[in-house]
Structure formats: structure tokens, C-alpha cells
Amino acid sequence: MDVSLNKGLATVTLKPGNTVTIEQLQHAITKNGFTTKQSTVVVIGTVVSDDQKLAVRVSGSNELFNLVPESQQTHTSDLTQLSGKAVTVEGVIPETPKGKKPDTIDFRTITGA
Numbered sequence: 001m002d003v004s005l006n007k008g009l010a011t012v013t014l015k016p017g018n019t020v021t022i023e024q025l026q027h028a029i030t031k032n033g034f035t036t037k038q039s040t041v042v043v044i045g046t047v048v049s050d051d052q053k054l055a056v057r058v059s060g061s062n063e064l065f066n067l068v069p070e071s072q073q074t075h076t077s078d079l080t081q082l083s084g085k086a087v088t089v090e091g092v093i094p095e096t097p098k099g100k101k102p103d104t105i106d107f108r109t110i111t112g113a
Contacts (some may be wrong), residue, residue, distance in 0.1 A: 042090070045089065048084075049080050053067075056105065067091075068105070069107060070091060070107055088113070096108060
């Protein structure tokens, strides 16, 4: 973990195969007197889709995050062919109200893992 108090930023890099959840990370941060804001993430997981939503199930932690395009120019319907496939998702988990579990990634890119 790399922490910059001047920037108000903590950078956490986890090893492949870890089972740490975003909720656990946020709890550790707040327990030490800091506030969590949005989190920039790169996650590896499997795309899950139904008729209306696209989500990623994170490898290791098994967390499920709804996928929302960061740009309005990206349509999730274009990504339904990735359902059931391993992918790498880059994006942002928005700041969540205290006590609420993060459940969304605003994605920049989704690529085959």
C-alpha cells in the first residue's frame, strides 16, 4: 500500500487470487480515521448479464458489481456478447453513502482477460 497524505490518496495493489472485498478495504480505511471517496479500480472477473443489466463477478472475492458506462457513447447492449467470459474491467467505483455497500463500477474499458 502506498499512502500520500498530501494528495489524500491511497494506492492499493492486490496480488492475483486475493479474496479482499471493496467493502473490507473501505472498512479498513475508515477504521484508521480516513474517509473513502471514489475508487479507481482494475478488476478481473466474469461478465454476468440479464435482459436489462450487465455486471461483473470479481474473481477471488466473488463480489458482483453492476457495470455502467463512464461515457454515454458506450452502450452495454454492445457488450452482452461478453456474458460468461473472463474480462478485465477498468473504471471507477463511485463514492457510496456511509453504511451502503458499493455495487457499481462506472467502466472505462472492458477487455478479454
